[in-house]
Amino acid sequence: MDELYPYRNSTHTYSTIPDNGRSPEEVIAEVRNFATREDAVGDTGRVSGSLYSGDHDHYHLLTEVFEEFAHVNVLQRDMYPSATKFEGEIIAMALDMLHGCTPDSDACGVITSGGSESLITALFTYREQAARERGVTQPNVVIPATAHVALDKGAHWLGIEMRHAPLGSDHLVDVAKMESMIDANTIAIVGSAGNYAHGLIDPIPELGQLALKHGIGLHVDGCLGGFILPWIEANGIAVTPWDFRVPGVTSISADTHKYAYALKGTSTLLYLTKTLRSYQYFTYPDWPGGLYLSPGFAGSRSGGLIASSWASMLLMGKQGYRDAAKEIYAAAQKIVMAIKSEIPELEVVGDPTFLVAFTSPQLDVYLINDELKRRGWRMNALQMPPGLHFCITRPNTGPGVIEKYIEDLKASVAYAKENLGATAQSGAMYGFGGTPKGNATLSFVMSGYLDAMHELAPTE
Template sequence: MDFSFAKSSLIRFRASANSFLSQYEPVILLLAPLLTLLVARVLQSFLDAVREKGFKQTFVAFFMSSIKLVPGVNKYIEAEKQKVVDKMQSGVKSKREGWWTELPRAGLGVGVIEKLKEEKGKDVVWQGKCSGTVYIGGSEAEGHFSLINEACSMFAHTNPLHLDIFQSVARFEAEVIAMTAALLGNKEKASGGQVCGNMTSGGTESILLAVKSSRDYMRNKRGITRPEMIIPVSAHSAYDKAAQYFNIKLWRVPVDKEFRADVKAIKKYINRNTVLIVGSAPGFPHGIIDPIQELGELALSHGMCLHVDLCLGGFVLPFAKKLGYPIPPFDFSVQGVTSISVDVHKYGLAPKGTSVVLYRNREIRKHQFVAVTEWSGGLYVSPTVAGSRPGGLIAGAWAALMSLGQEGYLENTKAIMEVSESIQKGLVLFPMFLPPLF
């Protein structure tokens, strides 16, 4: 067989290729090492991420980032996000037929009560059946709600912004804070006995204030002007909100195999701009207590703040500990904890819209306040995000704590822990009901 034609064609192709490449040889010589370096950096980052987060999580993150590069995909994702935002902004627009859109010409007077009852009748029957929404159920709920309603109604028109006028709610707030602080380690020697704080509208505001105070405290203490905070992926989304509001760079790090905050992973992200690390007791997604003791040691060793989210466990863990359950350290008894958020409207069984933010001392808390001295309206000082606040809710929270007392909370916690143990035993006996982890 004659291969001369094929051979000559190959020679001509090689000559043409060499001629073509020779024209761009300088460009190739320049780009080749740059591209090699780029590939090496990407590969190194991928391997570092695998070592830190594990192959599965790294691969999922890489896949999600890569798929967004496909034309149209990112646009589709943004469109879906916008739909959610639009839905939140419009509310239940599809159900608005018959809604009032302007004031009635003649007021309804006392007849408005019937309207209120009519609308309330359309709500879902939630009592004892909405976990994470309402934290009391059963036959005792009706009496407790009546008591809280009466307290709120009695102080409905009060405003703790005006301390000189509404001295009653100012005292109620101070006592709710003191009673909560006593539950969370203020009486123990390690805390220094200087724990202080304020009541807020909920866990999100408590977290926002703790983050803001930590940022400003660290700026004053160490001159940090480009603040960063580090949180486990299990931490509440309120920290994302705080990062956006207060211009703080946020690092979310993976949890360990037991879904607890990974102290070693958090340590890797600490730098000279770190103002705050975070732990939860427990975290909302998994109901697991983070290693607060180890996080406290880490915060102390680096001279930064540690916030503990006790919004869910604040009125359970102290009483579970008294009942003899093996509860790890979680409060101001841990050196290094600088602030705590705890919701009174969860297992404190107070009216919705009541939470407490606590600080180890006044030196940290003073950075929470906003004081305006150059306003034409006079001196303005506000301790929380809100200016005017509903004194009725503060009175309702005080009434809840005082009516239940330690014995009431111990009884509630005992019931909670016993049900929890029953569920755990059931899952052990019938493992087919356990959801797959992967």
């Protein structure tokens, strides 16, 4: 209960709008109290993923930019034409980074609110393309078992059948099995660069060949890796080709609110051709409210978020991204080396670049997570098979952070060995990193938990 509603006994719970507005000082003080307490966790550098920059000066600059346009709706282009500059340039810079800008290129893109919206929009685009070009009415999409679950959510909402291709022994999608799942109603296939669970890049060149052979689209989910893999590669590390250089890739999602270090709430969805992008457009000329045209799911969108994402790319520059990628890659490799040479109980999944996932054939990894949690670490817990991952971000590259992690990981493995057979308190709940204390949250069934996230803090 306290995990979900920690403020229920210390702050007023509003169930009605206050009769008179509270003073700015009071409101700011209350919000600051929450933020200071909550940021303290992330600022230790002991959190996997989620907080990609961690640099409060950077956040402050972005917030200054945000403030200039926070009140702006980018739909009002006549009043705010800078939105077109920001949006067009974010897309152009992302396309350039992902090698979409060849001389005869027709590559283009849109900006969305995040990775999930980019993925779901891509599904919609391929559904529309297949319906209009090939008359497909019972669409399916084939994705690796490790592809992000937002695709399943999108398929559920859009009436698309989702087919999950199994992984090979290398933890990457089995291309032959994937091909066997493609049929006349397949509208697209998907690969990840890298996937959420293990951070690994699917064999995109082979998937590209599949897509070309079957005349279907290939979406690469670079939501997580899209803004870091190019800079790891630029630093001289061999990275499986996955961007628009690969024949057959027809769209890519890459989140600005992750490794582009922008504020939360933006992602890019990039297309190989303008024709493909046009399938996501919605126009309705017969509405009493006027001629309606909309590029995607959202109606009103914040000018502040678009301006601050643009600003983040300018503030970082290519060199800033390369420097950050260098530190992140080095930190990930330190963990990999330590596990491989000093912690025989753990097995690293695949060949990590920026995200290290591990399993344990003999120990309960959730017990390891319990102890890591007690020591202040917030990992992401995985399942099928049980595992943990540490998605390295800039806050984790601070002095001594990784060294301390390795020390605590060894101690946590020792704890799991000593407590073999005990019931772990943490589990594998996406976005929660495994929560301890018998886990009051997991006693809610999952949809009950979603209900609880939208309700007032209960009184005793």
